[in-house]
Amino acid sequence: MKKIRTLFFVAISVAIIISCNNSGPKKRFLPPSTGGINSLMVVMDTELWQGGIGDKIREYFAAPVLGLPQGEPIFSITQIPPQVFKGGVTHSRSVLFVEQDTLSLTHIKDNVYATPQKVAVIKGETYNDLEGGVEELAQAAIAAFKHVEITEAQKRFTRSLSKETALQEEFGISLKVPSLYKVGRREKNFVWMDIQIPKGTMNIIAYEMPLESFESDSTFVGDIIKMRDSIGEKYVPGPYENTFMMTEKAFAPYVFPAEIGGKKAAEVRGIWEINGYPMAGPFLTYIINDKENNRKLVLEGFTFAPSAEKRDYMFELEAILRTIKFDMGS
Structure with a gap:
């Protein structure tokens, strides 16, 4: 009888430990991000992209890289409307999300849909709000995108390194x-x-x-x-x-x-x-x-x-x- 009680208490203790370990928030699984080096996914209505807001985005994010003999953009941009931004498309490493909204805000988020990933968000009610948001966030977003792209480039070439001394x-x-x-x-x-x-x-x-x-x-x-x-x-x-x-x-x-x-x-x-x-x-x-x-x-x-x-x-x-x-x- 004593042996049975001992086994019962051991079982209860193990169950409590397992319960405690599982009580915290579970880490969300994120797939690896995708995309060519220096590629940028711009998520916004096509009408906005083809108008003045799109011009302002291209002014910053497709500006020519300094120090090259021919004009080449900082990022190779792909624009898609929000309704297409789902599934594997959300795994793009660098994402710029632009949306007309009653709330005006700008921010940069890490690892929203994949990892590593940078998602820059610009929202505004009017065209002026959106244009101001682009101007406000552009330099910080470019720096964030460049950082994640540098890290990805380093990750790719460090798979096989020179042993030269x-x-x-x-x-x-x-x-x-x-x-x-x-x-x-x-x-x-x-x-x-x-x-x-x-x-x-x-x-x-x-x-x-x-x-x-x-x-x-x-x-x-x-x-x-x-x-x-x-x-x-x-x-x-x-x-x-x-x-x-x-x-x-x-x-x-x-x-x-x-x-x-x-x-x-x-x-x-x-x-x-x-x-x-x-x-x-x-x-x-x-x-x-x-x-x-x-x-x-x-x-x-x-x-x-x-x-x-x-x-x-x-x-x-x-x-x-x-x-x-x-x-x-x-």
Whole structure:
């Protein structure tokens, strides 16, 4: 009898524990998000899309990417009306939802229908309300969409990573670089990796500059150009003797403040060309203020892909450069 009572109390205790564990809110299952890199699903009435509100959305979300030789939009946009937004379509990674409503609001939500996902919502009663909502939310939404797209790009290429150690040995850094990139040139204070793409190449270079470089704001852009041109002349030759990579003369590069690898940096976007030969393409440079190592570390990605769209190539290079990690103590 005593044994039966003991088993009864054990059973009751187990039931209570299971009941307690199941009493909390259940985590909702979300499917993985879908879509090509830099694709944006815009959910709004077709009438709005074809009118002034659609124009305002295109003004921001389809604006040309800075630093490309041809005009390519920030996002490749697909517009659908709300009644079509159901099922697998809701799993799009980046979604902009625009709706006429008695309530005016703007916000950005995470992982509403899938994961990872960003859903930007703009509601307003009048056209003026909607237009103001687009203007209010656009920059934050673009930044949120770009962040989730960068993360997705990194997730895709980290499935197979390069085991090259040149960057770690020369500069004490690591980058998550796809395995198809190979070291093509390595010298003291210079590493160049590249990959073959249809009709061209994608390239990553790294080098150091003295910490006190670029101290004058008035000559900042000019000093960056001089630096790039001197490195190009020394290390990045063109197809013939006395030809080399330099910054395009016709247009000054764009320069922005940035943070990369936990350190302050300057982000530079522009066009490179070959001195004395008709070759050109886009570049993205990060000049990282690495005080701990008494240097400025320069990372650059550039693409040569004539007659091809280059937005997604440069986006992949940005995603790679943004994986930088400094060795412990660096």
